[in-house]
Amino acid sequence: MSLPPPQESPFRTNIFAGQVALITGGSSGIGREITRQLGLHGAAVAISGRRQQVLDDAVAAFKEECITAIGLQGDVRKAADCERWVQEATAHFGRLDVLVNCAAGNFLASAEELSVNGFRTVMEIDAIGTFAASRAAFPALRARGGSIINISATLHYGATWWQAHASAAKAAVDSLTRSLAVEWGAFGVRVNGIAPGPTGGTAGVSKLAGVDASEEEVNEMVASTIPIGRVGSTWDIAIAAVFLCSPAARHITGDTLVVDGAAWMWKQPV
Numbered sequence: 001m002s003l004p005p006p007q008e009s010p011f012r013t014n015i016f017a018g019q020v021a022l023i024t025g026g027s028s029g030i031g032r033e034i035t036r037q038l039g040l041h042g043a044a045v046a047i048s049g050r051r052q053q054v055l056d057d058a059v060a061a062f063k064e065e066c067i068t069a070i071g072l073q074g075d076v077r078k079a080a081d082c083e084r085w086v087q088e089a090t091a092h093f094g095r096l097d098v099l100v101n102c103a104a105g106n107f108l109a110s111a112e113e114l115s116v117n118g119f120r121t122v123m124e125i126d127a128i129g130t131f132a133a134s135r136a137a138f139p140a141l142r143a144r145g146g147s148i149i150n151i152s153a154t155l156h157y158g159a160t161w162w163q164a165h166a167s168a169a170k171a172a173v174d175s176l177t178r179s180l181a182v183e184w185g186a187f188g189v190r191v192n193g194i195a196p197g198p199t200g201g202t203a204g205v206s207k208l209a210g211v212d213a214s215e216e217e218v219n220e221m222v223a224s225t226i227p228i229g230r231v232g233s234t235w236d237i238a239i240a241a242v243f244l245c246s247p248a249a250r251h252i253t254g255d256t257l258v259v260d261g262a263a264w265m266w267k268q269p270v
């Protein structure tokens, strides 16, 4: 129950021609569609992830759509892997213009049952991984000016049951978006975030809905709590990333764009 993408992009399809993007977590879910849209709008793309086969499958699918793509195996929790991804992407394509921090980990757990290691794991993937990849990419991005997109969430705008770990991690990501925007603006590097709401066909919905129901049933249930009347699609998030990386957003930095159909602010009428 999300709208199908329009037949034609609202943007010119060559806006990123000659540019190179590195997307962590780019082989599945939201990261995969962001990668695809950056590619369909002209960028050469490098995706990183832990599972080689998943990377290979995604790269093959991108190539079928004439997108120039490579896969880089590794774990965003290892700073050395983040540095290697940037080195390999720049060695392969000669430059780097865009970094999308999309690698994330999450599960439902009450604070009482969540182990310290479970909390640390999500902080390491989401928050420290975002910092490590951004820090690694900065020297390449500042060479020509570029853009970073941090995929966030709205979990921490209020408070969300069973999400103490992910809420803390995404709050840190939003803070990092602002700090890096302030420090790196003078170098022509813009840093923005996107906070998706419930997004159809992603682990975020299937894992976190917390009910035993089909994807369609979950979508319908979730849609009834979204003012715009439907769950988002990966295209909705990806096209927001295209906008934020494009010259149309040249004066936007340090912001986190909520793409959720007003879901987070919804309250039952009293």
Ligand code: HXC
Pocket: 104, 105, 106, 107, 108, 109, 113, 114, 115, 116, 117, 118, 119, 121, 122, 153, 154, 155, 166, 197, 198, 203, 204, 205, 207, 208
């Ligand atoms: C409680 C759990 C748990 C669970 C793991 N842990 N799963 N605790 N409930 N369901 C605990 C483990 O017990 C362990 O702590 C610690 O977390 C590390 O777990 P590992 O399995 O060893 O870690 P790892 O294999 O590296 O897996 C990381 C992961 C996993 C995050 C736990 O789920 C993962 O890799 N996921 C990647 C994909 C993903 O989750 N994508 C969803 C993103 S959705 P102990 O103490 O036992 O050692 C998203 C959207 C949010 O981000 C917004 C929604 C609207």
